[in-house]
Amino acid sequence: MRFVPHTEEERREMLRVIGVERMEDLFADVPEAYRFPPLNLPRPLTELEVRWELEALAEANIPTGQYACFLGAGAYRHFIPAVIDELLRRGEFYTAYTPYQPEVSQGTLQAMFEFQSMICALTGMEVANASHYDGSSALAEAVLMALRLTRGERPKVLLFPTIHPEYRAVVRTYVQHLDVRLEGERGWTLDQLRRPILLLEELEARLDAETAALVIPYPDFLGRVLPPSRLRETADRVHQAGALLIAVVNPIALALFEPPGSWGADIVVGEGQPLGIPLSFGGPYLGIMATRMAFVRQLPGRIVGETVDLEGRRGYVLTLSTREQHIRREKATSNITTNVGLMALAATIYLSVMGKHGLRQVASLCYHKAHYLAERIASLPGYEVWTEHPFFHEFVVRTPRPVAEINRILYEDYQILGGYDLGQADPVLSGHMLLCVTEMNTREEIDALVEALGEIGPAYGG
Structure with missing residues (x-):
């Protein structure tokens, strides 16, 4: 039932004031043929019928908790403590979307401040914003x-080829009408893609006076983690060329590996979905972005600061908000007008209840379970695990049959959601599967996948 706050008398009075007799007269400028077109809509349904329809649609989906899931590729199934939803859905948080009147939004501002502080601790950077749509838009904003x-004087950006393909696509969309060249993301052979250090060397060789930034993943789309000692060398070379180093991270992995701030990254971005946010069919998610204090005035989004009022009481304020909503459009660093504050709050609650030890335990479980699965699969005839470098919770397997066929059999015959078909991202990687393991995968599930893959080998007759 619609809520219409105005009485008929009030509506007549408003129409009289603006000089029209009927509501329909407001649409007089629309050509009559298009003014009130007939809509081919189905018959109206009762609430009960709508519920039946929605339940039928829901039953067509397989929740990741119902089947064993080994699909990652940028969206991950992690344990979400019940306290997150309990707090997130409180009315004072659920409705306080954005602090347009910051002085009366102390609770929202404090949550953002805590989020920024935790992201800084996680990434090893000096300042973080709160926040972005998702990891891909955060990377585009970082570029x-x-x-x-670099004052627009350097038109070249080097992209590591194994950054998430969707992130690279969003960057291309952002810069397509600018005088900017994206290099490094395409044209590599399978042998080159298997050797991330070689890729790094090739990109370093392209650093010159026209380079604005080098973007590297940590870990990359294939799960591999480049050694921080080697990345320090990269950072030195980038800075010697007068460019910036941008790191694309998985925040869970940062609980186990050295943070980018310690090896020289200038801007750190990533997807915050693993931090207590459900898969939700692809969103809403959370873009993480942090940088050095020297660059803070070019950081898009909101930055919340802590201060004291005239009576010495602690308070929170929007220290910087370089969005077009708040300042002149030509001075804005971004036209993105949302910061998905509710998702940032979910991540804040997750990080606070897990703590550094809990977060490290999650990362450690992901790491060790993934390596256990890789060792088991490596012993199967016809399969090859070619992720040789240290990896986090994803790795690449060359399969004896098309990946789509293997995934279909896993789903239909074994009730297992298999890995990502890398041929979808790059034809060079056809016949290779990206498998993901998190703390949610039990040993029984992992062993069942290995057994199923062994049965599905080249001679499978199912």
């Missing part, structure tokens, strides 16, 4: 930020 910091 634009690097172009601004």
Whole structure:
């Protein structure tokens, strides 16, 4: 039932004031043929019928908790403590979407401040914003930020080829009408893609006076983690060339591996979905972005600071908000007008209840379970695990049959959601599967996958 706050008398009075007799007269400028077109809509349903329809649609989906799931590729199934939803859905948080009147939004501002502080601790950076749509838009904004910091005089950006393909696609969308060249992301052979250090060397060789930034993943889309000692060398070479180093991270992995701030990254971005946010069919998710204090005035989004009022009481304020909503459009660093504050709050609650020890335990479980699965699969005839470098919770397997066929058999015959078909991301990687393991995968599930893959080998007759 619609809620219409105005009485008929009030509506007549409003129409009289603006000089029309009927509500329909407001649409007089629309050509009559298009003014009130007939809509081919189905018959109206009762609430009960709508419920039946929605339940039928829901039953067509397989929740990740119902089947064993080994699919990652940028969206991950992690344990979400019950306290997150309990707090997230409280009315004072659920409705306080954005602090347009910051002085009366102390609770929202404090949550953002805590989020920023935790992201800084996690990434090893000096300042973080709160926040972005998702990891891909955060990377695109970081590229634009690097172009601004180099005063638009450096039109080249080097992208590591095994950054998430969707992230690279969003960056291309952002810069397609700018005088910017994206290099490094395409044209590599399978042998080159298997050797991340070689890829790094090739990109370093392209650093020159036209380079604004080098973007590297940590870990990459294939799960591999480049050694921090080697990345320090990369950072030195990038800075010697006058460019910036952008790191794309998985926040869970940072609980186990050295943070980018310690090996020289200038801007750190990533997807915050693993931090207590459900898969939700792809969103809403959370973009993480952090940088050095020297670059803070070019950081897009909101930055919340802590201060004291005239009576000495602690308070929170929007220290910087370089969005077009708040300042002149030509001075804005971004036209993105949302910060998915509710998702940032979910991540804040997750990080606070897990703590550094709990977060490290999650990362450790992901790491060791993934390596256990890789060792088991490596012993199967016809399969090859070619992720040789240290990896986090994803790795690549060359399969004896098409990946789509293996995934279909896993789903239909074994009730297992298999890995990502890498041929979808790059034809060079056809016949290779990206498998993901998190703390949610039991040993029984892992062993069942290994047994199923062994049965599905080249001679499978199912």
